Amino acid sequence: xxxxxxxxxxxxxxxxxxxxxxxxxxxxxxxxxxxxxxxxxxxxxxxxxxxxxxxxxxxxxxxxxxxxxxxxxxxxxxxxxxxxxxxxxxxxxxxxxxxxxxxxxxxxxxxxxxxxxxxxxxxxxxxxxxxxxxxxxxxxxxxxxxxxxxxxxxxxxxxxxxxxxxxxxxxxxxxxxxxxxxxxxxxxxxxxxxxxxxxxxxxxxxxxxxxxxxxxxxxxxxxxxxxxxxxxxxxxxxxxxxxxxxxxxxxxxxxxxxxxxxxxxxxxxxxxxxxxxxxxxxxxxxxxxxxxxxxxxxxxxxxxxxxxxxxxxxxxx
Numbered sequence: 538x539x540x541x542x543x544x545x546x547x548x549x550x551x552x553x554x555x556x557x558x559x560x561x562x563x564x565x566x567x568x569x570x571x572x573x574x575x576x577x578x579x580x581x582x583x584x585x586x587x588x589x590x591x592x593x594x595x596x597x598x599x600x601x602x603x604x605x606x607x608x609x610x611x612x613x614x615x616x617x618x619x620x621x622x623x624x625x626x627x628x629x630x631x632x633x634x635x636x637x638x639x640x641x642x643x644x645x646x647x648x649x650x651x652x653x654x655x656x657x658x659x660x661x662x663x664x665x666x667x668x669x670x671x672x673x674x675x676x677x678x679x680x681x682x683x684x685x686x687x688x689x690x691x692x693x694x695x696x697x698x699x700x701x702x703x704x705x706x707x708x709x710x711x712x713x714x715x716x717x718x719x720x721x722x723x724x725x726x727x728x729x730x731x732x733x734x735x736x737x738x739x740x741x742x743x744x745x746x747x748x749x750x751x752x753x754x755x756x757x758x759x760x761x762x763x764x765x766x767x768x769x770x771x772x773x774x775x776x777x778x779x780x781x782x783x784x785x786x787x788x789x790x791x792x793x794x795x796x797x798x799x800x801x802x803x804x805x806x807x808x809x810x811x812x813x814x815x816x817x818x819x820x821x822x823x824x825x826x827x828x829x830x831x832x833x834x835x836x837x838x839x840x841x842x843x844x845x846x847x848x849x850x851x852x853x854x
Contacts, residue, residue: 538835539565540824542842543797545608545774546570546817547807549577551586553597556814561601564821567803567845568606569598573618576809583809588624588652606691606849608805611653619652626652635673642677646684654688671721675729682733691735691852696776697754697764698723698745711753711782715746727767735848737772738764740801742782752799753782756792761800772844774803779810789813790820797824798833802841 541564548554548569560566571594573585585591595607611617614630621627626648628634634642678694685692699714699722730738740761742753749757755775764773775796783792789811793804808814827833 538828538838538842539603540821540828540838540842541565542567542603542845543803543824543838544568544817544821545606545803545805547572547809548814549575549583549808549812551584551590551594553594553601554814556817558601560817560821561603561605563818565603566601566605567603568608570608570805570807571618572807572809573620573623574809577812585618585620585623588619591619604849604853606852608693609653611649613649619649625649631677635677639680642680643684646681647688650684650688650690653690671725675725678729679732686734689734689852689854691737691848692733693735693737693739693774694726694730694733695739696741696743697726697738698741698743698760699725711786712741712743713746714743718745718747726764730768730771735772735851736768736770737774737848738768739774739776739805740764741776742780755783755801756795756799758799765800770844770847772802772848773800775801775805777805777807777810779807779813781810784811789816790823793820794823794827794833797827797838797841800837802844 541560544566545568546557546560546566548557557566557569571584571591573581573583575581575583584594598605598607609618611619611628612631613628613634614632617628619625628645628649629637634645637645682692698718726738730736740754742755744753745760748763749759752760754760761773778789778792778796783789786792787795789806793806796804806813806817824833828835828838
């Protein structure tokens with residue numbers, strides 16, 4: 538099996554590094570994720586320099602064995618890797634976007650999505666939620682989907698099961714949202730995911746004690762099983778596996794194995810919060826070993842790889 542299809546990997550620099558080329562050649566590769574800011578240098582000198590450079594980089598990534606997808610956080614406002622200062626189209630925060638007129642929303646989305654197609658304190662505090670009104674969230678998501686489908690830009694709903702009520706930053710600690718969680722949030726994911734172009738959901742490192750009192754959603758067979766029961770064909774992607782909660786508890790390698798075992802499809806390892814680029818092959822080898830000794834289900838991994846393949850085929854059509 539091409540176990541590299543299970544990985545979305547980040548890297549430092551404006552061209553594809555040798556280690557990532559070797560990884561893709563040996564294991565295949567599901568995708569690469571781009572960042573503008575580097576936690577390594579504490580400067581905006583990572584993967585993004587200009588629209589022309591990003592197009593060249595995306596073409597270089599797509600040319601790797603198994604045609605990896607390119608992922609990027611482009612929510613708007615403070616959470617966007619393609620910024621106006623680098624020559625990209627403006628994209629306001631979700632909160633600001635929600636207050637715009639419909640024709641203005643469509644124009645902004647069209648300009649932003651077009652250039653991405655080359656030929657909690659962590660949510661509310663930086664305006665990453667459209668609204669507290671679920672109907673408004675749904676309407677904005679459906680509009681974004683309409684424009685994305687026309688531009689053939691795959692979308693990913695985030696962060697299951699909804700972390701707007703978190704009181705800690707998910708980059709630093711596990712979030713226990715048990716007391717802030719409302720069923721309507723969960724239902725919105727089930728309603729929207731099949732309608733989104735690419736049908737993908739990013740799963741948070743949140744704990745919902747009602748479902749699993751010991752494990753965050755990315756490692757919870759109970760939580761992911763609940764999600765999979767309602768969304769059998771949806772591509773499930775982890776939040777960054779290098780976030781501090783997982784690092785303190787397990788480390789990247791063990792957390793990755795437990796996540797796949799729990800039912801996750803793709804592991805996002807940004808190699809930005811930590812520089813673990815040279816450890817990626819070792820993690821892939823551990824996955825391979827897990828398949829060999831059957832601590833990982835071969836049939837489940839095959840289904841995950843098939844979901845990745847379907848999204849790739851959709852975006853390349």
